Amino acid sequence: MDAHIALAGSLPAIGLFDGLGRTHLAWLASVSQRRTLRRSEVLFERGQPAESLYIMLTGHLKLSIPSDSGQEKILEFLDPGDVFGECVLLPDHRWIATAQALVPCRLLAFEKQELADAVQKIPGLALRLLSSVSYRMEGLLCDIESATFRSAAQRVAEYVLRQPRVGNQTRLQFHKRAIASKLGLQPETFSRSLKQLVADGLITVQGPRILIHDESALQALVA
Amino acid sequence: MDAHIALAGSLPAIGLFDGLGRTHLAWLASVSQRRTLRRSEVLFERGQPAESLYIMLTGHLKLSIPSDSGQEKILEFLDPGDVFGECVLLPDHRWIATAQALVPCRLLAFEKQELADAVQKIPGLALRLLSSVSYRMEGLLCDIESATFRSAAQRVAEYVLRQPRVGNQTRLQFHKRAIASKLGLQPETFSRSLKQLVADGLITVQGPRILIHDESALQALVA
DNA sequence: CGCCTATTTGAGCGTCGTCAATCCAGGTGG
């Protein structure tokens, strides 16, 4: 199909498939499914049986754990190229987290069975998946470290420093309440922490836009 | 070698290798290294280059993240059969956590290169490793969930309920300060939380020994 | 038996969460 041919062309751009031969890419394209999500649309929900592995093509979504009291803890923001749902290969598995689109998204889905076949057929694929999960796990460990040892202001400073920058300017890509949740803070606390950094002359905040005045002081604050 | 023959005999008991053929088991045994640790001995430390993957045979160790201020956050207790260090396959990788024996340990080590060979040679091994990491990751997610949504007493109750039980009796396998760290609490807070559960008539504590008087109330407290 | 460490207990404090009101921006419709 035309769609598959076009898709096969875009697969090499995905880190997970980087360097694979065209035969394998074509086969992967043939068993993959495209998926689009509207803003706020839920891809899967905690408790549902896990059926597929996903790869982000465009857009952003959040992986979060809901609580009975309406709260949520955002575990991760997922960006283009990110792979998630590797645990689909565990037998009879149910999602621990919920995945919801933050903006319109396009992604690729591989169903359990097809993925199992792919892993059989393509040497090295399982290893790439393993790397992907390991890498993600390390991210989680770092988050745990921050949450355990750093104060609210320190975590906010750390987050600001991690954002991609143009000159000394950067921006918060997501809603502040979402970022707060990712950092394990209440929106109010996040707001106050930002304000603190402003008061100390380290940054300036204009809505989602942030000017960094003293990068080394920010780094010193975190460390 | 005799050691290898004996070792090959014990490998099937390890979940990771369950169901593999004897040829593969023999080969695995031949490339594995035994390792013993004395109590408190450090297996690897944060920041060191990762060289091996490990499998616990006997004993217990802790995986923890140290902080500059002498604190530590215990990420996990590892028990016989547990596999860790999968991220050794990431290129040029350094340990994020520190591994230290809580009691004398025996374990199996596979060096990076041998593990890479094994993954090539043994179909399905990469997948087993993937499952192992995925499974561990889920454990982390649950810990994050608890730390985010539950109070100190709730986390303690949850931990008590998870311990293996004989009748209505159970015991804390590790030092209380270690368990406290795993739960993201200070030792004092852990002690007071236990005391609270005692005061509420849910349990009795005698050193590391715990009697559970009202299991359903404990469960209700957690949920 | 004595030392050393783990644990417990107490007192006080600080950080962060909660609740409520206000402010602001973006989008919509008149």
Add this chain to the structure above:
DNA sequence: CCACCTGGATTGACGACGCTCAAATAGGCG
């Protein structure tokens, strides 16, 4: 073009949970 509306963000006041510091007690191991 402007008024309105809605949801997010901010600010203030207050309280609580858990942390810190210090001392006392208990337990384990030589």
